[in-house]
Amino acid sequence: AQKITQTQPGMFVQEKEAVTLDCTYDTSDQSYGLFWYKQPSSGEMIFLIYQGSYDEQNATEGRYSLNFQKARKSANLVISASQLGDSAMYFCAIITGFQKLVFGTGTRLLVSP
Protein backbone atom coordinates (compact mmCIF):
# COMPACT_ATOMS: atom_id res chain seq x y z
CA ALA A 1 0.00 0.00 0.00
CA GLN A 2 1.07 3.56 -0.63
CA LYS A 3 1.53 6.09 2.13
CA ILE A 4 2.34 9.78 2.33
CA THR A 5 3.72 11.39 5.48
CA GLN A 6 3.65 15.12 6.05
CA THR A 7 5.17 15.80 9.46
CA GLN A 8 4.62 19.56 9.59
CA PRO A 9 1.06 20.37 10.63
CA GLY A 10 1.78 24.08 10.32
CA MET A 11 4.45 26.33 8.87
CA PHE A 12 5.01 30.06 9.10
CA VAL A 13 6.96 32.17 6.64
CA GLN A 14 7.39 35.84 5.98
CA GLU A 15 6.39 37.33 2.69
CA LYS A 16 9.11 37.13 -0.01
CA GLU A 17 10.98 34.36 1.80
CA ALA A 18 11.31 30.78 0.57
CA VAL A 19 9.70 27.87 2.40
CA THR A 20 10.05 24.09 2.17
CA LEU A 21 7.16 21.77 2.92
CA ASP A 22 8.22 18.24 3.73
CA CYS A 23 6.80 15.06 2.23
CA THR A 24 8.00 11.48 2.48
CA TYR A 25 6.39 8.56 0.80
CA ASP A 26 6.30 4.81 0.95
CA THR A 27 5.58 2.51 -1.95
CA SER A 28 6.88 -0.77 -3.27
CA ASP A 29 6.05 0.19 -6.86
CA GLN A 30 8.87 1.21 -9.18
CA SER A 31 6.63 3.48 -11.24
CA TYR A 32 4.72 6.20 -9.46
CA GLY A 33 3.87 9.87 -9.58
CA LEU A 34 4.09 12.49 -6.87
CA PHE A 35 1.88 15.55 -6.67
CA TRP A 36 1.36 18.66 -4.64
CA TYR A 37 -2.01 20.31 -4.29
CA LYS A 38 -2.98 23.59 -2.64
CA GLN A 39 -6.26 24.00 -0.81
CA PRO A 40 -7.05 27.63 0.12
CA SER A 41 -9.69 28.50 2.66
CA SER A 42 -12.26 28.61 -0.13
CA GLY A 43 -11.95 24.83 -0.33
CA GLU A 44 -10.98 24.01 -3.89
CA MET A 45 -8.07 21.66 -4.62
CA ILE A 46 -5.55 23.27 -6.95
CA PHE A 47 -2.93 21.15 -8.72
CA LEU A 48 0.54 22.66 -8.34
CA ILE A 49 3.24 20.30 -9.54
CA TYR A 50 3.97 16.74 -10.63
CA GLN A 51 7.06 14.54 -10.49
CA GLY A 52 7.33 11.14 -12.13
CA SER A 53 9.44 8.49 -10.47
CA TYR A 54 11.62 8.16 -13.56
CA ASP A 55 12.10 11.88 -14.04
CA GLU A 56 15.75 12.68 -13.48
CA GLN A 57 15.29 16.39 -13.07
CA ASN A 58 13.31 18.06 -10.33
CA ALA A 59 10.00 19.45 -11.50
CA THR A 60 9.47 23.21 -11.49
CA GLU A 61 6.38 25.31 -12.10
CA GLY A 62 6.94 29.01 -11.68
CA ARG A 63 7.65 29.66 -8.00
CA TYR A 64 7.08 26.00 -7.12
CA SER A 65 9.76 23.35 -7.31
CA LEU A 66 9.76 19.78 -6.13
CA ASN A 67 12.92 18.56 -4.43
CA PHE A 68 12.82 14.88 -5.39
CA GLN A 69 15.20 12.59 -3.55
CA LYS A 70 14.33 9.10 -4.65
CA ALA A 71 16.70 7.20 -2.41
CA ARG A 72 15.32 8.98 0.63
CA LYS A 73 11.75 8.72 -0.68
CA SER A 74 11.16 12.38 -0.20
CA ALA A 75 9.37 14.91 -2.39
CA ASN A 76 9.54 18.26 -0.68
CA LEU A 77 7.80 21.31 -2.12
CA VAL A 78 9.79 24.51 -2.25
CA ILE A 79 7.93 27.79 -2.66
CA SER A 80 10.18 30.68 -3.52
CA ALA A 81 9.35 34.33 -2.83
CA SER A 82 6.25 33.57 -0.74
CA GLN A 83 3.17 35.69 -1.26
CA LEU A 84 0.23 36.35 1.04
CA GLY A 85 -1.93 34.36 -1.37
CA ASP A 86 0.17 31.28 -0.70
CA SER A 87 -1.48 30.90 2.71
CA ALA A 88 -3.36 27.60 2.43
CA MET A 89 -3.28 23.89 3.17
CA TYR A 90 -0.80 21.96 1.06
CA PHE A 91 -1.23 18.27 0.33
CA CYS A 92 1.36 15.87 -1.00
CA ALA A 93 0.01 12.84 -2.86
CA ILE A 94 1.21 9.71 -4.62
CA ILE A 95 -0.28 7.68 -7.43
CA THR A 96 0.72 4.27 -8.72
CA GLY A 97 -0.55 1.96 -11.40
CA PHE A 98 -3.85 1.49 -9.66
CA GLN A 99 -4.78 5.13 -10.24
CA LYS A 100 -5.49 5.76 -6.59
CA LEU A 101 -4.29 9.15 -5.51
CA VAL A 102 -3.28 8.79 -1.85
CA PHE A 103 -2.99 12.04 0.06
CA GLY A 104 -1.04 13.04 3.13
CA THR A 105 -2.63 14.86 6.05
CA GLY A 106 -1.51 18.24 4.80
CA THR A 107 0.55 21.19 6.02
CA ARG A 108 -1.05 24.54 6.78
CA LEU A 109 1.13 27.39 5.53
CA LEU A 110 0.67 30.88 6.84
CA VAL A 111 2.45 33.74 5.09
CA SER A 112 2.81 36.89 7.12
CA PRO A 113 3.46 40.42 5.82
Added chain:
Amino acid sequence: DAGVIQSPRHEVTEMGQEVTLRCKPISGHDYLFWYRQTMMRGLELLIYFNNNVPIDDSGMPEDRFSAKMPNASFSTLKIQPSEPRDSAVYFCASSPETGKEQYFGPGTRLTVT
Protein backbone atom coordinates in the same frame (compact mmCIF):
# COMPACT_ATOMS: atom_id res chain seq x y z
CA ASP B 1 -11.74 25.52 -20.39
CA ALA B 2 -14.47 25.57 -17.75
CA GLY B 3 -12.77 23.03 -15.52
CA VAL B 4 -14.58 20.35 -13.58
CA ILE B 5 -18.10 21.41 -12.70
CA GLN B 6 -19.94 20.13 -9.66
CA SER B 7 -23.45 20.74 -8.43
CA PRO B 8 -24.83 21.60 -6.03
CA ARG B 9 -22.10 23.49 -4.20
CA HIS B 10 -23.90 23.08 -0.90
CA GLU B 11 -26.51 20.55 0.13
CA VAL B 12 -28.32 20.34 3.43
CA THR B 13 -30.64 17.41 3.92
CA GLU B 14 -32.28 15.40 6.64
CA MET B 15 -31.23 11.95 7.66
CA GLY B 16 -32.89 9.31 5.52
CA GLN B 17 -33.25 11.46 2.43
CA GLU B 18 -31.69 10.65 -0.91
CA VAL B 19 -28.85 12.89 -2.05
CA THR B 20 -27.51 13.14 -5.59
CA LEU B 21 -24.27 14.91 -6.38
CA ARG B 22 -23.40 15.77 -9.97
CA CYS B 23 -20.18 16.21 -11.88
CA LYS B 24 -19.16 17.28 -15.35
CA PRO B 25 -15.50 16.43 -16.08
CA ILE B 26 -13.17 18.37 -18.31
CA SER B 27 -13.88 17.55 -21.94
CA GLY B 28 -11.51 14.92 -23.28
CA HIS B 29 -10.53 13.53 -19.90
CA ASP B 30 -10.93 9.77 -19.80
CA TYR B 31 -10.70 9.36 -16.03
CA LEU B 32 -13.20 10.56 -13.45
CA PHE B 33 -12.77 10.28 -9.70
CA TRP B 34 -15.00 10.84 -6.68
CA TYR B 35 -13.34 11.80 -3.38
CA ARG B 36 -14.61 12.59 0.08
CA GLN B 37 -12.88 14.94 2.51
CA THR B 38 -13.51 14.96 6.25
CA MET B 39 -11.51 16.27 9.17
CA MET B 40 -11.19 12.79 10.64
CA ARG B 41 -10.22 10.83 7.54
CA GLY B 42 -8.77 13.45 5.21
CA LEU B 43 -9.17 12.93 1.47
CA GLU B 44 -10.36 9.49 0.43
CA LEU B 45 -10.94 8.07 -3.03
CA LEU B 46 -14.41 6.60 -3.26
CA ILE B 47 -14.57 5.37 -6.85
CA TYR B 48 -13.08 6.06 -10.25
CA PHE B 49 -14.15 5.55 -13.85
CA ASN B 50 -12.18 5.06 -17.04
CA ASN B 51 -14.07 5.77 -20.25
CA ASN B 52 -17.34 5.75 -18.30
CA VAL B 53 -16.68 2.30 -16.80
CA PRO B 54 -16.28 1.95 -13.02
CA ILE B 55 -12.83 0.53 -12.39
CA ASP B 56 -12.40 0.56 -8.62
CA ASP B 57 -15.17 1.16 -6.11
CA SER B 58 -13.38 -0.29 -3.12
CA GLY B 59 -13.47 3.09 -1.40
CA MET B 60 -17.25 3.33 -1.42
CA PRO B 61 -18.17 3.13 2.26
CA GLU B 62 -21.25 0.95 1.98
CA ASP B 63 -24.19 -0.01 -0.18
CA ARG B 64 -25.92 3.28 0.52
CA PHE B 65 -23.44 4.87 -1.87
CA SER B 66 -23.66 4.40 -5.63
CA ALA B 67 -22.07 6.15 -8.59
CA LYS B 68 -22.81 6.19 -12.28
CA MET B 69 -21.30 7.66 -15.38
CA PRO B 70 -23.86 7.35 -18.20
CA ASN B 71 -21.71 9.28 -20.66
CA ALA B 72 -18.33 10.98 -20.97
CA SER B 73 -19.61 14.32 -19.73
CA PHE B 74 -21.67 13.42 -16.68
CA SER B 75 -21.41 11.45 -13.47
CA THR B 76 -23.51 11.17 -10.33
CA LEU B 77 -22.82 10.07 -6.80
CA LYS B 78 -25.91 9.04 -4.91
CA ILE B 79 -26.41 8.41 -1.21
CA GLN B 80 -29.61 6.66 -0.20
CA PRO B 81 -30.52 6.86 2.62
CA SER B 82 -28.22 9.60 3.90
CA GLU B 83 -26.87 9.64 7.46
CA PRO B 84 -25.25 12.38 9.55
CA ARG B 85 -21.85 10.67 9.25
CA ASP B 86 -22.00 11.24 5.49
CA SER B 87 -21.51 14.96 6.11
CA ALA B 88 -18.35 15.93 4.22
CA VAL B 89 -17.04 17.72 1.18
CA TYR B 90 -17.34 15.56 -1.92
CA PHE B 91 -14.95 16.29 -4.76
CA CYS B 92 -15.07 15.15 -8.33
CA ALA B 93 -11.83 15.15 -10.32
CA SER B 94 -10.85 14.26 -13.86
CA SER B 95 -7.59 13.34 -15.53
CA PRO B 96 -6.55 13.10 -19.18
CA GLU B 97 -4.47 9.96 -18.86
CA THR B 98 -3.31 7.32 -16.48
CA GLY B 99 -1.04 8.37 -13.66
CA LYS B 100 -1.16 12.07 -14.42
CA GLU B 101 -2.46 15.06 -12.55
CA GLN B 102 -6.10 15.13 -11.57
CA TYR B 103 -8.07 18.35 -11.79
CA PHE B 104 -10.59 18.86 -9.05
CA GLY B 105 -13.97 20.48 -9.09
CA PRO B 106 -14.97 23.01 -6.43
CA GLY B 107 -16.58 20.33 -4.28
CA THR B 108 -20.03 19.82 -2.80
CA ARG B 109 -20.36 20.48 0.91
CA LEU B 110 -22.95 18.01 2.20
CA THR B 111 -24.57 18.40 5.58
CA VAL B 112 -26.93 15.69 6.81
CA THR B 113 -28.92 16.64 9.91
